[in-house]
Amino acid sequence: MNKSTLALAVAVGVLAQQAGAAGFLEDSKASVSSRTMYYDADVREGASTAANRQRETAEGLKFDYLSGFTQGTVGFGIDAQALVGIHLDGGRGHHPLGNSNSFFPSDGDRSADEWSRLDANVKARFSKTEAHLGGGLAPNLPILIANDSRLLPQTFEGGTISSKEIDNVTFNLGQLEHASGRASSNDTGMAVAGGTQDSNKFRYAGADWKVTKDLLLQYYYANLEDYYKQNFLGLVHVYPIAANQSFKTDLRYFDSSSDGKNGDPGYFFNNNGGYAKNINEVDNKTWSATFTYTLGGSAFLLGHQRVNDDGGFVFLNQGSLIDSNGRPEGAGGSSFYSFTDATVGSFIRAGENTSYGQYSYDFASLGVPGLKASAAYLYGRDIKAKSGVGDDLNERETDLRVDYVIQTGPLKGFGTTLRHGAYRGNTNPDQDQTRLIFNYTYSFL
Numbered sequence: 458m459n460k461s462t463l464a465l466a467v468a469v470g471v472l473a474q475q476a477g478a479a480g481f482l483e484d485s486k487a488s489v490s491s492r493t494m495y496y497d498a499d500v501r502e503g504a505s506t507a508a509n510r511q512r513e514t515a516e517g518l519k520f521d522y523l524s525g526f527t528q529g530t531v532g533f534g535i536d537a538q539a540l541v542g543i544h545l546d547g548g549r550g551h552h553p554l555g556n557s558n559s560f561f562p563s564d565g566d567r568s569a570d571e572w573s574r575l576d577a578n579v580k581a582r583f584s585k586t587e588a589h590l591g592g593g594l595a596p597n598l599p600i601l602i603a604n605d606s607r608l609l610p611q612t613f614e615g616g617t618i619s620s621k622e623i624d625n626v627t628f629n630l631g632q633l634e635h636a637s638g639r640a641s642s643n644d645t646g647m648a649v650a651g652g653t654q655d656s657n658k659f660r661y662a663g664a665d666w667k668v669t670k671d672l673l674l675q676y677y678y679a680n681l682e683d684y685y686k687q688n689f690l691g692l693v694h695v696y697p698i699a700a701n702q703s704f705k706t707d708l709r710y711f712d713s714s715s716d717g718k719n720g721d722p723g724y725f726f727n728n729n730g731g732y733a734k735n736i737n738e739v740d741n742k743t744w745s746a747t748f749t750y751t752l753g754g755s756a757f758l759l760g761h762q763r764v765n766d767d768g769g770f771v772f773l774n775q776g777s778l779i780d781s782n783g784r785p786e787g788a789g790g791s792s793f794y795s796f797t798d799a800t801v802g803s804f805i806r807a808g809e810n811t812s813y814g815q816y817s818y819d820f821a822s823l824g825v826p827g828l829k830a831s832a833a834y835l836y837g838r839d840i841k842a843k844s845g846v847g848d849d850l851n852e853r854e855t856d857l858r859v860d861y862v863i864q865t866g867p868l869k870g871f872g873t874t875l876r877h878g879a880y881r882g883n884t885n886p887d888q889d890q891t892r893l894i895f896n897y898t899y900s901f902l
Contacts, residue, residue, distance in 0.1 A: 481534060484525025487902035492517040493545075493895040494608050496560045501887040513560055513568060514546040517608040522902075532582045538593040540609050541573040542640075560607055562640045562787045572642045576612055586620040592637070592644075598629060599689045599709070600661050600679035601773060602792040604639055611790065612637045614644060615659075629677075630662035636775050638788030645788045649684050649739070650774040654724050658682040659773065663689070671695045683717035683724070685739040685771050689794075705749040707760075709794065713741040713771045731806035731884070732841035734767040741768045743805070747796055754822030758815040758833075762797055762804065766841060770795075770805035799835055800856045800878025801890050808841035808849065827862040840884055852882025872896040 498511040520539040526532025544561055561568035578591030592614040595603035604611040615633035622628075634657045635644040646655025663677025675691035692708040718724050720738040734740060747760035764770055776789025797804035797811050804811040817831035833856040840850040855878070862872040874894040881887045 480525045480532065481527045482525065485902050486521075486523045486900065488521050488898050488900040490519040490521070490896070490898040492519070492608060494560075495891075495893040496607070497889075497891040498560075499889045501889065511560065513544070515561060515568075515608050516543045516545055517541070518543075519609070526580075526582050530583065534580045534582075535577060536580060536589070536593060537575075537577040538612070539573070539575050541571060542608050543571045544568045560640060562642070563785075572640070574637060574642050576614075576637070585622050586618065588616065588618045590616045592635075594633070596631070596633075598661070598663070598677060599675060599691055599794045600663070600677045600687060601633075601659070602794055604790050604792040606792065607639045607790060609639050611639045611792075625667040627665045628662075629664070631660070633659040636773070636788060638775060638786065639790045641787035643786075645775050645778050645786050647681060647773055648775050648778055649681065649771050651777050652684060652724070652774075653777055653779070654683070654718075655778065656682045656684055671697065680716060681773065684719050685713050686716045687711060687713040687771070701751075701753050703751045705751070707745075707747040707749070709743075709745045711741070711743045711770065713739055713743075715739045731769050732766075732843055733769070733807065739768060739771050741765060741770055741807075743770045743795075745795060745797075754819040756815075756817045756819075758796075758813075758817070760796055760813050762795065762809075762811045762813070764805055764807060764809045764811075766808045769807050770803075797835060797837075799833070799854050799880075800876055800892075801880035801888050802835070802837075802852055802854045802878075802882070802885070804835055804837040804852065804854075806837075806840045806850075806884065808839050809837045810839045811835055811837040827864045829860045831858045832856070833858075837882075850882070850884045852880065852884050854878055854880045868897075870898060 493516050495514045496511065500510065518541045522537045524534040524536070526534045542561070562572050563569065576593030578589045578593055580587060580589045592612060594613045594615065594617055595610060596613065596617065597603065603613065613633045614635040615631060617629070617631035620628045633647070636647050637644045646657045647659050648654065648656060659679065659681045661677060661679040663675065666674045668674055671694060673693040675689065677689040679687045688711070690710045692706070694706045696704045698704060715738045720735065722737065724737065742765040743762065745760060745762035747758060749756055749758045770793070772791060772793040774789070774791040775786065778786045778788055780786050792798055795805070796813055813833065813835040815831055815833035817829065820828035836853045838849065838851040840852070842848065842850060857877045859875045860872065863869055872895070874896070876892045878890045
């Protein structure tokens with residue numbers, strides 16, 4: 458039993474004795490969320506096989522229980538989550554065998570019929586500081602974003618602290634030890650794309666400073682032991698022009714370097730499938746600038762991202778980990794803090810210059826609240842070839858998205874999302890991807 462699990466078990470025992478305390482039950486919240494998803498990934502090159510045409514449908518169910526806090530100077534509580542994925546359609550012939558980044562876990566030449574997991578963490582609150590210890594953690598920070606783009610969410614196990622003791626400043630720090638993939642029933646250690654060895658120590662610390670109501674400054678430091686160290690600086694400013702008009706500036710800078718065993722043979726390779734100045738070593742600087750002009754229901758976004766020539770951008774990604782039988786763990790699928798984290802592509806290889814734009818419209822301006830649509834285009838060029846010689850490579854992607862959430866009536870809150878991405882380039886095979894998602898959450902506490 459690891460330290461986090463032992464601490465969780467002890468804390469649950471203590472909480473069981475205090476469950477009747479005012480606040481613990483009275484402030485509890487419980488809900489069941491349903492997500493039905495059709496996923497179609499069509500690789501447009503090569504022979505027509507299960508490896509390049511995936512068409513599957515599944516149902517995801519998520520139960521969340523969030524307790525209140527016990528009374529006293531330090532209040533205690535517990536958060537619990539149960540997840541289950543049920544395969545509905547699209548078996549043999551439409552499931553990529555052994556693909557660790559698959560929408561569903563594999564069972565031979567088809568998807569598993571179902572998979573599930575149970576997570577829980579204990580929490581404590583003192584003044585304006587809150588701590589969590591255990592599983593089911595879903596950070597949403599510049600240096601780590603829990604992925605929730607498929608059927609079930611990615612979660613982490615460890616300890617986190619968030620503090621707002623200083624007005625307009627939020628401090629975040631933590632240490633994570635395991636990750637649970639979106640298509641997996643178990644947890645694993647952590648790694649990066651191409652990393653084949655587990656790391657059980659991801660530490661981070663940073664702060665969000667709301668300088669004014671329109672200006673946010675951010676700094677974060679992260680360290681995945683034996684893989685990388687990373688510094689992040691961010692600035693977000695919104696300039697209000699009129700009641701329904703504004704101009705937003707979003708600046709981001711990442712500086713990542715090697716740590717510990719990173720660079721040893723067999724520890725890390727492929728650098729997101731691209732060139733690396735020092736083979737097997739993390740070495741990257743990435744900056745981006747995004748500008749959004751909003752007028753009524755319309756939003757016009759333009760931006761540029763630059764990845765330096767020494768190596769690709771790095772972030773937590775367990776997709777290359779394998780189990781004791783040499784099979785993928787099913788822990789693939791991660792998010793990172795960039796507009797270029799698109800439907801299909803990532804646009805984060807060494808040397809890559811990516812220009813991107815998006816137009817979105819909120820139909821509430823036309824009297825249809827809950828309906829939104831967007832179209833985006835990304836073009837990445839100057840990508841260094843994997844060998845470091847030859848012509849530079851390029852890639853591009855067009856993304857379309859429509860969302861609608863019912864606003865009134867017995868189905869209030871029922872949401873529908875349709876996403877389509879078309880990727881073309883000479884770094885990866887061309888691919889068209891379509892996702893149709895139905896979401897509904899019922900709260901009964």
